[in-house]
Amino acid sequence: MMLRYALQTVRDRKAGFLGAFVALLCAAALITACGTLLETGLRGKIATERYAAAPVVVSADQNVHQTTVKEKKGKSKTKHKAKPVAERAWLPAATVDTVRSVPGVERAVPELSFQAVPLVKAPGGAKTSYGHAWTSAVLTPFTLAEGRAPRGGDEVVVDRALAARAGLKTGDPLTVQATGEPKTYTVSGIAQSAHGDLARQSALFFGDAEAQRLAARDGQITAIGVLPAPGTDPGELAGRIGQALKSQGQGTGVGAQVAAGDARGPVEFLDAAGARVKLVSMGGAMGGTSLLVAILVVVGTFALSVQQRHRELALLRAIAATPRQLRRMIGREALLVGLAAGLAGALAGLPLAAWLHGRFVDSGVVPANLERTAGIFPMFAAVAASLLGAWAAARITGRRIARIRPAEALAEAAVERGRPAGIRIAIGVLLLAGAVVLVAVLGALRTEPASTPVTFLAVVVFAGAVSLLGPLLVRGATAVLAGPLRLAGPGGYLATANLRGNATRMASAVTPLTLLIGMTCTVLFITPTLGNAARAQARDGVRAGWVLAAQGPGVTGAAAERVRRTPGVTAATEIVHTSVRVGLTKYGAQGVTPAGLTRTWDPGVTSGSLEGFGEKSVAVSELAADQLGLKPGSPLRLALGDGTPVTLTVSAVYARGLGFGDLTLPHDLVAAHVDNPLASSVLVAAEPGTGREQLAAAVGGFPGVGVLSARDADAARGERQQEGAEINLLAMGLVLAFTAIAVVNTLAMSTSERLREFAMLRLAGAKRRQVLRMLRTEAVAVALIGAVLGSGIALAVLTAFSVGMTGAAAPAVLPVVYVGVLGVAGLLAIAATALPGRVTLRVPPVEVATSR
Numbered sequence: 001m002m003l004r005y006a007l008q009t010v011r012d013r014k015a016g017f018l019g020a021f022v023a024l025l026c027a028a029a030l031i032t033a034c035g036t037l038l039e040t041g042l043r044g045k046i047a048t049e050r051y052a053a054a055p056v057v058v059s060a061d062q063n064v065h066q067t068t069v070k071e072k073k074g075k076s077k078t079k080h081k082a083k084p085v086a087e088r089a090w091l092p093a094a095t096v097d098t099v100r101s102v103p104g105v106e107r108a109v110p111e112l113s114f115q116a117v118p119l120v121k122a123p124g125g126a127k128t129s130y131g132h133a134w135t136s137a138v139l140t141p142f143t144l145a146e147g148r149a150p151r152g153g154d155e156v157v158v159d160r161a162l163a164a165r166a167g168l169k170t171g172d173p174l175t176v177q178a179t180g181e182p183k184t185y186t187v188s189g190i191a192q193s194a195h196g197d198l199a200r201q202s203a204l205f206f207g208d209a210e211a212q213r214l215a216a217r218d219g220q221i222t223a224i225g226v227l228p229a230p231g232t233d234p235g236e237l238a239g240r241i242g243q244a245l246k247s248q249g250q251g252t253g254v255g256a257q258v259a260a261g262d263a264r265g266p267v268e269f270l271d272a273a274g275a276r277v278k279l280v281s282m283g284g285a286m287g288g289t290s291l292l293v294a295i296l297v298v299v300g301t302f303a304l305s306v307q308q309r310h311r312e313l314a315l316l317r318a319i320a321a322t323p324r325q326l327r328r329m330i331g332r333e334a335l336l337v338g339l340a341a342g343l344a345g346a347l348a349g350l351p352l353a354a355w356l357h358g359r360f361v362d363s364g365v366v367p368a369n370l371e372r373t374a375g376i377f378p379m380f381a382a383v384a385a386s387l388l389g390a391w392a393a394a395r396i397t398g399r400r401i402a403r404i405r406p407a408e409a410l411a412e413a414a415v416e417r418g419r420p421a422g423i424r425i426a427i428g429v430l431l432l433a434g435a436v437v438l439v440a441v442l443g444a445l446r447t448e449p450a451s452t453p454v455t456f457l458a459v460v461v462f463a464g465a466v467s468l469l470g471p472l473l474v475r476g477a478t479a480v481l482a483g484p485l486r487l488a489g490p491g492g493y494l495a496t497a498n499l500r501g502n503a504t505r506m507a508s509a510v511t512p513l514t515l516l517i518g519m520t521c522t523v524l525f526i527t528p529t530l531g532n533a534a535r536a537q538a539r540d541g542v543r544a545g546w547v548l549a550a551q552g553p554g555v556t557g558a559a560a561e562r563v564r565r566t567p568g569v570t571a572a573t574e575i576v577h578t579s580v581r582v583g584l585t586k587y588g589a590q591g592v593t594p595a596g597l598t599r600t601w602d603p604g605v606t607s608g609s610l611e612g613f614g615e616k617s618v619a620v621s622e623l624a625a626d627q628l629g630l631k632p633g634s635p636l637r638l639a640l641g642d643g644t645p646v647t648l649t650v651s652a653v654y655a656r657g658l659g660f661g662d663l664t665l666p667h668d669l670v671a672a673h674v675d676n677p678l679a680s681s682v683l684v685a686a687e688p689g690t691g692r693e694q695l696a697a698a699v700g701g702f703p704g705v706g707v708l709s710a711r712d713a714d715a716a717r718g719e720r721q722q723e724g725a726e727i728n729l730l731a732m733g734l735v736l737a738f739t740a741i742a743v744v745n746t747l748a749m750s751t752s753e754r755l756r757e758f759a760m761l762r763l764a765g766a767k768r769r770q771v772l773r774m775l776r777t778e779a780v781a782v783a784l785i786g787a788v789l790g791s792g793i794a795l796a797v798l799t800a801f802s803v804g805m806t807g808a809a810a811p812a813v814l815p816v817v818y819v820g821v822l823g824v825a826g827l828l829a830i831a832a833t834a835l836p837g838r839v840t841l842r843v844p845p846v847e848v849a850t851s852r
Helices: 002-012 014-043 095-100 134-139 160-166 208-215 234-247 261-268 270-308 310-318 323-362 377-397 399-403 406-414 422-442 448-486 490-501 503-541 557-564 622-628 667-671 692-698 710-752 755-763 768-806 815-841 845-850
Strands: 056-060 063-072 075-084 105-111 128-133 142-147 155-159 173-177 183-193 201-206 223-228 256-260 546-550 569-582 585-592 605-608 617-621 635-639 645-654 663-666 681-686 705-709
Touching: 014 270, 014 323, 014 377, 014 710, 056 234, 056 261, 075 270, 095 105, 095 223, 095 234, 105 128, 105 134, 128 134, 128 208, 134 142, 134 201, 134 208, 134 223, 142 155, 155 160, 155 173, 160 183, 160 201, 183 201, 201 208, 223 234, 234 256, 256 261, 261 270, 270 377, 270 448, 270 503, 270 710, 310 323, 323 377, 323 710, 422 448, 422 768, 448 490, 448 503, 448 768, 490 503, 490 768, 503 710, 503 768, 503 815, 546 557, 546 692, 546 710, 557 569, 557 681, 557 692, 569 667, 585 667, 617 622, 617 635, 622 645, 663 667, 681 692, 692 705, 705 710, 710 768, 710 815, 755 768, 755 815, 755 845, 768 815
Parallel strands: 128 201, 155 183, 585 663, 617 645
Antiparallel strands: 056 223, 056 256, 063 075, 105 223, 142 183, 155 201, 173 183, 546 681, 546 705, 569 585, 569 635, 569 681, 605 645, 617 663, 635 645
């Protein structure tokens, strides 16, 4: 029977349930989109390109490993963990002989893959370019479409797509920047692949000896492509090769790994494998934040929906409907709405996920060959979350009206309660206390991966406290705003009375506004807060007046040496960046040339000294020193970018870790173990009178190398910081859009249900424009309350984030952006109130008063 009543109620009160339907639909779409990204990170395939014709690929193990043994109650528990390295790990060339000896191997082809950038202007955007030995062209396979194979060290073969973009033909000269100095080659041939042009890369092929020289990895190879003998199963062959390598001491987890089928893609594209981890992290963070925001919004929407039906539900109690029947009816209504909204939202979430994935690809966060997975699990999760969220929200919000006596129900339906229920206040206070604890914890966190999720969680928990304590906050704010509001005349007086007498209804509008402003300010200002502190440290720590920068892959050692020999130059410090692992913990690191280091660089040494910094030295930030228990003279064992283990001695501890990374190593040591050994920049200290003209003349013969002042280099760093902020905004943009929709939805619901109230005001003598002025005044008051609460939440969270990450309470708030956020929120509030109000006032008041 209650199901029939629920169906009839939903059918007859479509407008009343529309707001809940919209909120649930948006929540389901958001969960589907985030779940699809998460599933793509977990299960998305990475298609191979270069190894398309090699069913089995052997490569170096791209992870560092750690095994721990714990003793508990006389039993040993062994745990093995692995984390990926930042650069490509290389195989010993002797591994080829082991692979060739395995039965079923027809051919084992050693592969060299290294950066090789053609210095030409090609329309359509440059692809990443790699150099290879011509003998490994069979792994794609590439065959000659024109010309001949490279002979000697002065010839190169380019792929057909690169030749078409750059307008190259056989016999043309082509300057290539690889891992050393640029060199001009003659194009001896143009190659084509049977599988079509490469989508993510350009291929350049050199003679074997020249490729080995350019790779700068004596006695090492990138991978081994294995061509099985006819009739040999690739999966079984991969297993036999793995056993052979293991017996030689090069098995998986020790030095080599064997891949077949879809596992070849991650071997070729290390960045794609890393992007999967990033996508899992981003999808999980977005999905978790979205779910918390959705719960907050949906509960608020259902609370408003039930409140609007308070009199109807009270009448049902008065005609002997039992509390159990009322709860069942409300729950089934919610399930019907949740099912419809969940199914529609799940379908809407698929194109939303495709759009978001495309934006991530365009921004470079996700590579194009990481295929998006569109499975059914995110859709099922979205529908289940909608059903559960709708049912729980409706049961929670309808709990009181279902429990109280019929006479009390009718009394509460006529007049709003004077104060919220005690349990609501208690839970609100607990949430407020939890948010304060999160802020305190945030102030003690000193790493970005740990701080970021706590930051957004704190905003949502604060908003939850506002939702529960909202009626009290609205009444308190109304007491403060009563004087200014009365200056607006009769409309202001009526608005003040409504704010005071209908605080619960007004609080349902304040909550999403608070969440929107608080979350938006946090998303927009968290990156500048960290970035400005890092820029300030870098700006204060660079003593050099000039910086060499390159438009291509980097500044070569010869260019840096030429500048060092320029009259008036006192020091030139080459810098190359990477990431290293200490145990399994990842640290940002830089390599610097030791000679004249203190004349170009001041990291704010707090203990030890940079004097005598050499090939076995390492300087660490205060954060790294605290985490690892280091001091000057301590040994530090770490894995370099390609996983090579080294032990260095700490020479100094410095304060400016945000600006320069947590570890500083010798340049030559880092450069020998990274994919791109060229310097990202060179700091140049010069005597007065030696300026840009002299330095530019010194590097004039090196393509793409320019001279920047220290101020220009700082500005360029700011532009890179802005790119990172745009990615964060893209990642959280859907959550912000959902919150904005919730603001409009809630305010529109709140205004539309006041039809009888507006009619009574007009029958009492109020004019239509006076009622509209009252609504606008209410909207301004709600926007002001939301702005104060949201801004306070954002300020508290960002200040705690700044204290933890930078050591100073200095959140970066951009005034123009902040005013824009408040302006947009205010416009949404006014528009979502005024437009439904105008529509509602079109109905003649007498018709409303005489209707049932």
